[in-house]
Amino acid sequence: MALRLIADFDLGKDVLPWLRAQLAASAAAGARGGGPGVLENNYECLRVLNVERNRNIIYTCKDDKGNVFFGLYDYQTKQNEHLYTFEKDLQVVSCSVNREKTLLATSLVQAAKEGKSNELQPGSKCLTLLVEIHPINNVKVLKAVDSYIWVQFLYPHVESRPQPENHLLLLSEEKYIEQFRIQVVQEDGNRVVIKNSGHLPRERVVEDFVWAQWDMSEQRLYYIDLKKSRSVLKCIQFYADEHFKLMFEAPLDISLSDSGFKLVNFGYSDLQDQEELSEHLTLCVFTNHTGSLCVCYCPNFDSCEQITYSVFYFHKGHSKTFTTSLGSVDSCVTKGITFLNLDYYVAVYLPGHFFHLLNIQHPDLICHSLFLTENSEVIGMLPHSPLQSLSGSLVLDSCSGKLYRALLNQSYLLEFLWNTRLDCERMALLHCVLSCGRDPRRLEAKIIQWISENISACHSFDLIQEFIIASSYWSIYPETSNMDKLLPYSSLLTWDTEIPGITLVTEEIPLPLMKVHSFKGYWEKLNSNLEYVKYSKPHLYYNNSVVRREWHNLISEEKTGKRRSTVYVRNILDNAIKVISNLEAKNLEPRLTPLFQEEDNHQQLLIGLLDLICQILEASWRKHNLHPWALNFNRQASTAEFAVFHIMTRILEATNTLFLPLPPGFHTLHMILGVRCLPLHNLLHYIDHGVLLLTEAAVTRLMKDLDNTEKNEKLKFSIIMRLPPLTGQKICRLWDHPVSSNIISRNHVKRLLQNYNKQPWSSVMDKSSFSVEFLPLNYFIHILTDIESSNPALYAFEGHDNVDAKFVEEAALKHTAMLLGL
Numbered sequence: 001m002a003l004r005l006i007a008d009f010d011l012g013k014d015v016l017p018w019l020r021a022q023l024a025a026s027a028a029a030g031a032r033g034g035g036p037g038v039l040e041n042n043y044e045c046l047r048v049l050n051v052e053r054n055r056n057i058i059y060t061c062k063d064d065k066g067n068v069f070f071g072l073y074d075y076q077t078k079q080n081e082h083l084y085t086f087e088k089d090l091q092v093v094s095c096s097v098n099r100e101k102t103l104l105a106t107s108l109v110q111a112a113k114e115g116k117s118n119e120l121q122p123g124s125k126c127l128t129l130l131v132e133i134h135p136i137n138n139v140k141v142l143k144a145v146d147s148y149i150w151v152q153f154l155y156p157h158v159e160s161r162p163q164p165e166n167h168l169l170l171l172s173e174e175k176y177i178e179q180f181r182i183q184v185v186q187e188d189g190n191r192v193v194i195k196n197s198g199h200l201p202r203e204r205v206v207e208d209f210v211w212a213q214w215d216m217s218e219q220r221l222y223y224i225d226l227k228k229s230r231s232v233l234k235c236i237q238f239y240a241d242e243h244f245k246l247m248f249e250a251p252l253d254i255s256l257s258d259s260g261f262k263l264v265n266f267g268y269s270d271l272q273d274q275e276e277l278s279e280h281l282t283l284c285v286f287t288n289h290t291g292s293l294c295v296c297y298c299p300n301f302d303s304c305e306q307i308t309y310s311v312f313y314f315h316k317g318h319s320k321t322f323t324t325s326l327g328s329v330d331s332c333v334t335k336g337i338t339f340l341n342l343d344y345y346v347a348v349y350l351p352g353h354f355f356h357l358l359n360i361q362h363p364d365l366i367c368h369s370l371f372l373t374e375n376s377e378v379i380g381m382l383p384h385s386p387l388q389s390l391s392g393s394l395v396l397d398s399c400s401g402k403l404y405r406a407l408l409n410q411s412y413l414l415e416f417l418w419n420t421r422l423d424c425e426r427m428a429l430l431h432c433v434l435s436c437g438r439d440p441r442r443l444e445a446k447i448i449q450w451i452s453e454n455i456s457a458c459h460s461f462d463l464i465q466e467f468i469i470a471s472s473y474w475s476i477y478p479e480t481s482n483m484d485k486l487l488p489y490s491s492l493l494t495w496d497t498e499i500p501g502i503t504l505v506t507e508e509i510p511l512p513l514m515k516v517h518s519f520k521g522y523w524e525k526l527n528s529n530l531e532y533v534k535y536s537k538p539h540l541y542y543n544n545s546v547v548r549r550e551w552h553n554l555i556s557e558e559k560t561g562k563r564r565s566t567v568y569v570r571n572i573l574d575n576a577i578k579v580i581s582n583l584e585a586k587n588l589e590p591r592l593t594p595l596f597q598e599e600d601n602h603q604q605l606l607i608g609l610l611d612l613i614c615q616i617l618e619a620s621w622r623k624h625n626l627h628p629w630a631l632n633f634n635r636q637a638s639t640a641e642f643a644v645f646h647i648m649t650r651i652l653e654a655t656n657t658l659f660l661p662l663p664p665g666f667h668t669l670h671m672i673l674g675v676r677c678l679p680l681h682n683l684l685h686y687i688d689h690g691v692l693l694l695t696e697a698a699v700t701r702l703m704k705d706l707d708n709t710e711k712n713e714k715l716k717f718s719i720i721m722r723l724p725p726l727t728g729q730k731i732c733r734l735w736d737h738p739v740s741s742n743i744i745s746r747n748h749v750k751r752l753l754q755n756y757n758k759q760p761w762s763s764v765m766d767k768s769s770f771s772v773e774f775l776p777l778n779y780f781i782h783i784l785t786d787i788e789s790s791n792p793a794l795y796a797f798e799g800h801d802n803v804d805a806k807f808v809e810e811a812a813l814k815h816t817a818m819l820l821g822l
Contacts, residue, residue, distance in 0.1 A: 001382060002355060002372075002416070003340070003347065004409035008394075009057055011046055011401030014073055018080040019046075019061070048401050049095040050267045051390060053155035053216045056101075057403065058083070060092050066111070068092060070104065084131055093126060094150040094267040098166045102134035102184060102192040105142070105151040105168055128170065130182070134192045142180065142200075147173035150266040154179075156219050156240040165242065169205070169221070171266060177206040177221070179244075205236065205244065210256050213264035213285055217391030218522070220247075222285045224256060231256050233285070233295065233512075237523070247523060250314060250512035254283070254297050265390060268398045282309075284389065286341040290484070291315055291525025292360050293512070294346060296339040309337060309348060312509055313363050315526060317533035319509045320363065324373075324502045326353050340389045340406055344435050347406075351384045354501070357408075357432060361484070365495045366504060367460075370428035373501040410436040410443070418450055423460040424499050430466060431490075434474040444471055444612065448619040455650055464654040465491040468612050485532055488544075491658065544659040610663045613651060617663075620647045631669075633705045637676040645673040649691065671698035675715075684718055694719060696727055703734040 046061040055075035062068060066089030072081045083097065083104055090108040097104045107128040124144035128151065132138045143149055154167040168180040180202045183195040194200075205221070206212070210231075212223040221236040231252040238244045264284055282298040298309040310321040340347040348356040357370040385399045387406075395406040410433055417429040433443065451463050469488050477484060511530050519527045621627075624640030631641075648670045655662055674683055674692045686692040699719060706712040716735060720728055 002357070002370075002409055002412055003342075003382065004407045004412075005383065005395065005404040006407065007402055007404055008055075009073060009075070009403035011048065011059060014078070015046065015059060015071065015080060015401075019071075022082070046401065048268055048396065048398060048403070049092060050152075051216065051394070051396065051403065052097065052099075052153070053219065054099065055394075055403075056097070058095050058097060059401070060095065062089070065089075068108070070095060070106070072097060072101065084133055084136060086129075090127075093148055094152075096151050096153045096168070096267070097133075098153045099155050099157070100134070100162050100192070102132070102162075103153070103166060103182065103194070104131045104133050105129070105153065106131070107143075107149040107151055109148070130168070130180075130194070132193055134190070137191070137193060138197065140194065140197050140200075142170065145172070149173070150263060152214060152266055154219060154238050155216070156238050156242070167238070167242065171212060171263065173261060175208050175210065175261065176204060177209070177212070177223075178202050179205050210258060210260055211262045211264075211283060212266070213283075214266050215285075215287075215391050216265065218287070224252065224283075226256065226258050235285075246515045248512040248514050251510050252295065252297075252312065253319075253509070254310070255299060256281075265388070268388065268396065282337050282339065284339050286339070286346055286360070286389070287522065287526075288341070288343050288360075289522065289525075290344075290361065291522060291527075291529045293526055294360050296346060296348065298337045298339075307337065307350065307353075311346065311348075311358060311360075311363070313360065314509070314512055315529040315533070316363060317508060317511055317530075318363075319507050321505045321507070322348075322356065322502055323504070324354050324356075324371075326350075336386055338387050338389075340387060340395060341393065342406060342408060343393065345408065345432065349382055351382060355382060356502070357428070359428070359431065362489050365490070365492060366499055367424045367427045367492070367495040367497075368431055368490065370425060370432060371499050371502050372425075408432060408436050410438055414443070414446055417447075422500070423458050424495075424497065426458060426463075427461060427466065427490075427492075431470050431474075434470050437474065437478060440471075440475060444615060445619065447471075448612075448616050449623070451616065452620050452623055452647065455647055460495075460497060461492055462650075462654050462657070464616065464651055465658055468654065468660060469658065471612055488658075548659050610661060613655070613666070614663050616647070616651060617644075617666075620644050631672050631676070633672075633676065633702065637673075641673055642677050645670070645677045648673065652691065665697075667693040668695045668698040671695060672701065675702060680711075680715055680718070683715075684722075687719075687722060694723055694727075696730070699723065699727075699731050700734060703731060 046059065048057060048059050049070075050058045052058070057073040057075065059071050059073065060068060061071075063085075065087075068086040068088070068090055070083040070085070072083050073079075074081065081101070083101075086106075086108065088108075089111050091111045093107040093109055095104065095106040105128070107126055109126050125146040126143070126149050127141065128143040128145075128149045130140045130142050150171040152169045152171075154169065156167070157163055164183060164185075166182045166184065168182060170178045170180065172178075180200050182200055184192050185195045187193055206223055206225075209223040209225050212221065214221060219238040221238070222233065223236075224231050224233050226232075231254050233250045233252050235247045236244050237247050260281075262281070262283070281300055282296070284296050286292075286294045286296065293314040295312040295314070296309070297312070298307070301307060304326060306323055306325050308321060308323045310319055312319040337348065337350050342357075344359070344361050346358045346360055348358060353373075355370075355372045359368040362368050383397070385397050387404075388396045388398060389406075390396055393405050393407060395404045396402075397404065413429055413433050413436075417426065417433060420426060420429065430447070433447070434440075436443075447467060451467060455463065457463070469491055473487055473489050477487065511534060514523075514527055514530070516523075621644065624643055626640055626644060648666070652662070652666075652670065654660075671692050671694065674686055675698075678686065683692070687694060702719065703716060706716065720731060720735075723731060
């Protein structure tokens with residue numbers, strides 16, 4: 001399925017066998033009162049109560065007498081521990097244990113049994129206790145009140161050494177949050193007791209809240225209070241130096257009642273889950289290490305026909321409200337909507353109805369998020385029990401008592417990419433698969449194989465462009481997340497096509513108001529994102545115009561022979577050599593594609609993202625079973641060569657639009673395939689429109705390998721006439737033909753006469769030096785000979801020591817003879 005759930009903990013496997021062993025040991029010793037006398041055949045009451053920051057899991061069950069048993073599963077050692085047994089038949093609301101496992105806090109209420117007397121203190125509904133458990137000793141009553149209480153120890157310290165003071169949060173149904181400071185001391189060796197237990201310092205942290213969420217990994221408290229009927233989201237950060245700060249306030253455009261009350265991730269009591277989940281709003285806050293801040297919200301369901309949910313992307317300055325149909329009226333919602341934090345994505349799904357994978361790094365375009373309806377087989381493979389997203393990728397299934405790490409299933413998504421037919425799904429899946437980041441070389445090879453078989457399948461975007469940009473982005477983003485705003489993410493800036501099954505409304509939202517002025521870690525990145533949104537309206541996007549302009553300037557300077565700085569250009573070319581060398585070193589198998597066999601100064605001025613293009617070409621050559629020696633001008637092009645030529649043309653189109661470099665030798669190979677695959681008029685059309693470039697290497701091979709049939713002469717002449725002058729002069733000497741001799745002669749004469757000043761001539765010429773009695777030609781050759789003899793070094797034609805006035809004379813006569821048909 002699209003989600004991969006890796007079980008880190010399972011009550012049935014990791015706890016139940018241990019409980020049974022404890023029961024058997026107690027029975028064998030005949031001392032059932034000394035150990036947990038757990039009911040042997042009925043474990044429905046066994047459930048998870050809390051997951052602490054160190055991932056230790058607190059669970060509870062009842063023995064056959066109704067006594068409440070508290071146990072702990074140590075995530076590091078994979079061992080179970082008995083924490084405490086409360087010898088009364090009560091129901092657990094909440095429980096937490098400190099990092100040193102010396103104190104246990106819990107709140108309990110009267111068990112719902114008819115005719116049962118109240119075992120709590122008179123007049124109280126909920127009893128909140130603080131227990132010394134190292135060893136089991138004193139029990140202190142923190143509160144005995146007529147409202148529910150939830151407890152949570154803080155874990156701000158990362159060191160393993162014991163701390164002298166513990167901090168405990170108490171959340172009351174009466175909408176306030178207190179912090180208790182609990183000092184402990186050691187007595188009689190390792191015995192830990194509470195210091196001054198009769199008077200524990202406490203302070204109010206929050207007043208009048210209607211919703212709160214605990215982030216156990218980052219030790220953050222998110223809560224909402226109502227100011228003049230307006231919801232305001234706030235966040236408190238608890239620090240290791242025993243203080244806390246209000247970090248931000250952010251107005252939320254959602255409907256909350258001041259009579260309501262909801263907690264998220266403060267333990268997993270079933271008190272708030274007794275009614276149908278669909279009758280409650282769902283609200284949760286998700287963050288990740290890149291500085292994102294998302295609030296996911298789904299109001300109470302008021303229709304069996306459609307559902308609406310919103311995501312507030314505070315780090316981007318806007319919200320998106322989605323509405324999707326639930327299908328037939330008979331398919332009413334019986335389970336709640338689920339929001340899951342998947343690092344760069346947030347998953348939203350309703351079992352049996354839809355699955356929405358939201359891209360929170362780049363949420364602007366809906367095509368970068370994946371939406372699947374009930375018609376997709378993916379929907380039937382999703383978990384049907386409600387999941388609770390904890391900090392990071394941890395997910396709890398409280399019904400089964402399993403703790404998972406939720407990941408995107410890269411293999412399944414890749415298979416889905418092969419089979420889907422919608423452009424929007426292809427786009428979303430491509431980015432989603434690449435973001436997983438596992439085994440990128442193998443992954444890119446799989447995607448390249450898919451692209452090679454679907455090169456023309458997408459009509460809304462260019463597959464090669466999107467792959468090059470997306471793969472490059474995700475390959476460097478994890479190490480350079482602060483450069484995110486400078487990197488291109490997609491080849492598209494807009495998407496106007498509707499996504500089947502869903503509609504959305506995008507709105508700007510007020511940015512959070514930061515309440516502190518010094519930032520570190522996550523808060524520094526969040527503040528940077530907010531500053532970017534604040535001062536870059538309209539939002540800036542990557543633009544290659546600067547690179548394009550600089551490259552054109554460098555090419556122009558190279559043609560004219562003018563350079564701003566030799567060192568500057570030398571550095572560029574040296575960097576290109578290093579990049580190419582690194583690419584060759586990374587390639588473990590010998591290349592089939594004949595690239596990197598020549599220098600390409602133009603491309604080396606813009607070297608960079610070459611490896612992906614090399615991989616695409618390699619995959620194409622291997623798929624069509626081509627080899628370098630197959631490129632022979634004297635045989636007809638095969639179907640495989642036509643296919644590779646088409647792929648290379650698409651690569652060229654993609655890179656030209658994005659202004660990306662190509663591997664040295666690409667244009668030569670493309671030109672050779674073009675000569676083999678295209679009729680002459682098409683070939684010249686491609687050349688004249690810049691699709692095929694006449695590289696010196698390609699033209700040289702063409703002149704040497706092709707014989708002088710009438711068809712080949714026409715091809716050679718057409719190509720020579722399209723060459724730049726300097727390149728044309730070099731190429732002409734390789735073709736032993738009157739046409740090339742004529743061109744060489746013309747260029748030689750032009751060079752000789754460009755600075756010629758007419759001088760008076762003697763009327764006497766030595767006629768014996770001329771092979772033909774043709775006065776105009778003789779006179780002209782006499783002038784050329786005089787100029788050559790006056791400064792032979794200046795007028796020597798490069799690479800043509802035998803090009804002189806005599807050569808020009810012979811070429812002129814041959815040309816005349818051809819014109820006269822002699």
